[in-house]
Amino acid sequence: MPSRRSLWASIDGVTVILFILLMFLGWINIYASVYDQEHQNIFDTTQRYGKQLIWIGAALVLGFFILIVDSNFYVFFAWIIYGAVMLLLLLVLVFGTVVNGAKGWFMLGSFGFQPAEFAKFATALALASYMNVHGFKLQQFKSLLFVSIIIFLPALLILIQNDTGSALVFFSFVLVLYREGLSGIVLFFGTLLVALFVLTLVVSNLFLSILLLVAAQIVFYAVNARYKQYWIVPTIYAGSIFPFIIVNLASGSKFDWGDLITAGEILGTLIVVGYAFRKKLTQYLTVSFIFLGSLLFIISVDYVFYNVLVEHQQSRINELLGIHSDPLGAGYNVNQSKIAIGSGGFFGKGFLNGTQTKFDFVPEQDTDFIFCTVGEEWGFVGSLVVIGLFLALFYRLIWLAERQKSGFSRIYGYSVVVILFFHFMVNIGMTIGIMPVIGIPLPFFSYGGSSLWSFTILLFIFIRLDASRYEKF
Amino acid sequence: MDTFSKRKYYVLAIFFGIGIIYLVKLFSLQVISSKYKESATNNVLREIIQYPARGLIYDRNGELMVINKPAYDLLVTPRELEHFDTIAFCNLAEISKEELIAGIKKAKDYSTYKPSTLVKQIPPESFAFLQEKLYKFKGFHVQLRTLREYTHPAAAHVLGYVSEVNESDITKDEYYKSGDYIGASGIEKTYEKQLRGIKGIEKQLVDVHNRIQGSYNEGAEDIPAQIGTDLVTTLDAALQHYAEALFVNKKGSVVAIEPSTGEVLALVSAPTYDPGLLVGRVRGTNYNILLEDETKPLFNRALQAKYPPGSTFKIINSLIGLQTGAINTYTRFTCNGKGSTPIRCTHSHGGSANVVEGIRESCNPFMWNAFRSVINLERKPADGFKKWREYVESFGIGTIVSSDFAHALPGDLPTIEMYNKWYGEGHWNALTVRSLAIGQGELGITPLQMANVGAIVANRGYYYPPHLVREVKGDTVSSMFKVKKYTKIDPENFEPIIEGMRELIANKLTAVAGVPGVEMCGKTGTVQNNGADHSVFTAFAPIISPKIAIFVYVENSGWGASYAAPMASLMVEKYLNDTIATSRKPIEKRMLEANMINPGQ
Incomplete structure (x- = not known):
């Protein structure tokens, strides 16, 4: 001693x-x-x-x-x-x-x-x-x-x-x-889900969908920076989202812009998945699935929060997140x-x-x-x-x-x-x-x-x- | 052994990453952005409004008519509220529990940290008790305001009243904020800018509960409140009170003007009301009671009632006849008394009349002929009428003379267009509109306008715009009141009319309207209408350098000499002689006691 x-x-x-x-x-x-x-x-x-x-x-x-x-x-x-x-x-x-x-x-x-x-x-x-x-x-x-x-x-x-x-x-x-x-992946997904959950409730639909789109483009580029056709993925997204924008403008903004861009992103991601599958680009596949998962996650959070939860449950969560009108x-x-x-x-x-x-x-x-x-x-x-x-x-x-x-x-x-x-x-x-x-x-x-x-x-x-x-x- | 040792770098990276993000955010908040520095000033500095007392109102002899009394608003700041005994509080503040709950809810909707008024205008008697106990109730405090108080329950229609500003007041003038008071009628409205003073601003450091922590910058930036400017009205309080006494239980109006200045000496619209009824917390209730009263006490007859002037209008028609040359002093027209056509005469005064006799006897046939002659001066009756109308208009009839009356109306003076529409162009003539000759028909003239006609006759042809305020303390009264307005009648044409009016009083109405020691000129009128006749009288006195022109209209009380003339003469006597002669006391008593609203009571 x-x-x-x-x-x-x-x-x-x-x-x-x-x-x-x-x-x-x-x-x-x-x-x-x-x-x-x-x-x-x-x-x-x-x-x-x-x-x-x-x-x-x-x-x-x-x-x-x-x-x-x-x-x-x-x-x-x-x-x-x-x-x-x-x-x-x-x-x-x-x-x-x-x-x-x-x-x-x-x-x-x-x-x-x-x-x-x-x-x-x-x-x-x-x-x-x-x-x-x-x-x-x-x-x-x-x-x-x-x-x-x-x-x-x-x-x-x-x-x-x-x-x-x-x-x-x-x-x-x-x-x-x-x-x-503990696997770093658990940490990564845990953080991602918490962040997405909070962001869904705190920022606007439109902002979040654009934020995710930009983030995804950066990740797509980063995971395979040496790929020569790096411009293909952004082009696919642009092509997928553009028709939605036209339709909404033509209909006099009848639809929520956030929902619409999200729909365009989902369409784009599905096309990217097909593209990555054919070209055997596994990194693109991984990123696509994470991105797709994130989009579906925010949609379900949004849906569950506003359509399933009752008012006092909503306000509990709002209170926790410090959101107050x-x-x-x-x-x-x-x-x-x-x-x-x-x-x-x-x-x-x-x-x-x-x-x-x-x-x-x-x-x-x-x-x-x-x-x-x-x-x-x-x-x-x-x-x-x-x-x-x-x-x-x-x-x-x-x-x-x-x-x-x-x-x-x-x-x-x-x-x-x-x-x-x-x-x-x-x-x-x-x-x-x-x-x-x-x-x-x-x-x-x-x-x-x-x-x-x-x-x-x-x-x-x-x-x-x-x-x-x-x-x- | 420790395979995950290098993960410490990732953990440290997270820690320092967050630390750096926070420092960047703090740098932008504290050093780059200026937004929060401004917000901080707004947060701490609260501008406390200091409400000035309204200016006082005096009569022409310096007697106080309108003063101020303190009242207290009870304010609530929802954020500061703590649990309290609501029953005790309601008893103290003299409100019901429902009012309290509704009041607090309303206050919360407005702001939880800014005070809102819960109970308005608590009188000093209740306040003393309230103040003693208020410390027990956190979140409530009182604010001093001032309310109007009247030395006599008189002159309501002249003085007007003060009310809380409404949305449109706030929109029109950014001086006003919700909860401010504004003159809503009468002098209070016209002279609002002078009477209201200027609100002061006291800058104080307050905490989030609006609790005052001290004055800002030692009060160097405070703007002290300026109390309102005092006014001297043209009213003679004694005459005003006397006129109102005479009009008790009568409907009608009296306007008395000093001809040499256009100053209104008295203005009554009867029935009137105690102006004190429209002050403080009882205002709303009383206002509704007055509004629903069948005798319409809120209606300002002196400025707004469109009365047919009856025979008093014959003065104007005679003057136009003389001025246009349609008649002269030698012109005589036949009168067949009650058998006259197209208008019968209501008096018996021999077979014919000249202009003096026409006025004195109020001879309808003379007036009809004179009027017809005026209209027929032109080849087309419409042209003659047009000329006639221009003369009438020069007396201020059918128009609003720019002055300081809050709600004066122009009255009705018929137009060519109107008759054309009624009868068709070229299908009407003097005979069609003959009622105008005797002041009936389509004429609707306010008592103020007719009193002004009296002043014009007294002045032999001109007038100063009748007005209510003599002096704004420390300021000169509007120069527009000092501009003589001329009628289209030459001074010499007034003499026969004045002679007729003099003779009427001196020879015919001495018993009821003769003022001892004063040579008065007058003209009666008896206005036919659906109910009993209106009794009308216009007069001025004395005949040389007139001091007062007066017009009295007593609704449904019979012919001119029965009420209007005695009442006018009593007021003239009161004003010029200061007392009523003993011989006239019985008339005075009869006038004071007469009840024309509920006869027999």
Whole structure:
């Protein structure tokens, strides 16, 4: 067993410093976003920034305790922790309190506890434990099935709580599986289907069909760039779509342009399939089938969404994707958020000078929309620093994960970084209008004890595992 | 052992790819695009409208007629609403639960973060109580407005009323925004631009809940509201009140003009109403009640009623006769009294009449002959009629004299085309249209126009456009009121007419219309119509440097001398002598008490 001194020496200081820096930046931005003339004392614990300081202090203490626990504890107790958290997730469905529409909190007096937050590291531990068995092969059906159960059981339970945002986080484990050998094709098609699904509901039919057509042409060219008759495929499409355009113009635009172009594309693709078959161009065949599949997929999504789903189901999905016809609904939030960030300019308005965030224009400005304060008060420079710090942390964590000798530590490390990345991607993406409005916090930044502690536990278990990377288990 | 190690590069590529996409997007949002910087300013700066008080209105002697009183609008900002006790709130705001629900829904439809008016014009009495409790209800606040208040329940038709702007007002003038007030009739309408003042704008920093966080730029860019300009009307409040008192329970109208200036001293359309009824929250209800009232109190008879002028019109016909040379002061026409043709005489005054006697005795045969002579001056009756019509028009009849009346009508003055259509071209002559000779038939003249005829006679041939406002404080009143308008009648031709009018009062109507110490000239009229005759009287006084010309029309009350003449004389007496002589008190009492709307009550 290593001595105490060597434990502290083997802790990765860069990660800890990045962690503390992010928490500190989060705290001063919470101060700025809540700040008003009457409560100027940054240590005022009746205000959120004062409370956050307490949470930060507690997080540091928590981190310390995690570090002094033997690393073997996490390995041996992985399943017990996972089981306990699953039990809590079940219990919270019965005994939980509803907060923000999700029945996911145990309230003990004024202290709230959210099992979903702890499901993240518990799942990571269980996954690492399961996949670290000697001779484990992800390609086996049984393995894949069991891995899926480990990941999607908590996700399902959290979804039942009506906390869609937290449930979606579990999709990020796909990247861990990819790193551990899951076929890249699964990743590719998964991403393609999700992207198509979202695009179908978010952008117009016409735009999407043109977008896909252009993308397909580029891919057709790219997969067989040396083919001399490269102009044949675009010509086939042009020839297939053109008659449809003429017919619609002649009929006075009686048909929807999006539907019409899509029909033309399907016709064109069928011709390309025939052409590729005769000329034995397998790459063209593959691309054609993917393109055809995509077109049929968007048509069915469109059909199912508008003709099969009833109104409240539609609105659930719309809500998830942040599509609202009401400008003061979710769309309002994103717009206000973009205004706040956009008004920051290059250097920002300066600390405490943000008018948008200070005057409550941005909703949830100290939790989910905390990045607005960064964007408004610190400008592009601030955005660059914060994104840079996160990317540095991710890079560092992957670097750490890759240096692990034990599969357990590596898999756990990847789980940590993909969970943090997913939060980062969705949270910041949402504030700048790229991602749907899914209410999940920005790690270490957003106000709230529960999420800060869960990220701290998640990260510090990995730091502890890394510190013992030379030990064998 | 680790065959998938190089996949870390793909994972890192995804991370950095997303990071770079976000930074590019942020760069475009924050550095390249200027759209969001402008939006941010709009978001934070809210322009709060400061409503100015309307200008005050005085009478010609400096007595206040129209003032302002505070009222409070209760506004709701849906986004700020929290759960509240609706029953307590409804009791407090004095509205029903349905109104509350409908009001909040309407407000939400408009905007969830901008305030909308929920309850309008809460009087100060209710406001004091409301203000005490309102802190309990988040999302509601009050805004000060001002409403009109009248020192006397009088002159409704002159002063007009103020209402909320409608769509077309907003379209016509971009000054107005929904919820603003605008003068809808009377002086309030004509002088809207002066009375309304200028709305102010206070720029304030507000948060998303429209909560004021402080003034913007220390108020340097605020535009203070300018209160409306005060007006001095031409009305004599005492005379106006007296006229209205005389017209209680009567239908009709009186217009009194100062001949030397064209200033309207009093203008009554009876029945009238208390202008205070059309102020504040009760306006809508009261307006409908007044609208449905059979006696039509909202109808401004003084400016819009097309009354046949009856015998008072004989003044004009005689003047035209003298001016055209169709008659002269020596011309006499035979009168056979009730046996006269084609128009019988309603009076017995001997076998013939000249122009003075014609006026004094209101002799129909004389007037018919004079009229026929005018028409027959030309070879074709239509040409003679055309000439006659031009003379009549020069008295301001059949036209609208440009002035400051909001809704004056031109009345009816028949045209050649009309008669041609009725009778066929060349198939009508003086006899066909003989009713015009005695002020009946197709003539429809407003009391304002007839009062102006009185002023013309008093001035011996000219008039200033009758008007209601003497002075716009700090500004000069329109110069158009200072332009003399001449009729086509020479001054000397007025003397025989005035003599006839003088003799009528001095010799025949002294008992009912003689004003002690004042030499008044007048002419009665009795207008036949479907119901009881209308009693009409026109007069001016004194005969030298006249101070007042007056026209009184009392519907369905008998012949001219029965009501119109005594009432006119009382008003002249009130205006010139300030008091009614003791000897005249019984007449005054009878006039005040007479009920022509529900006789016998």
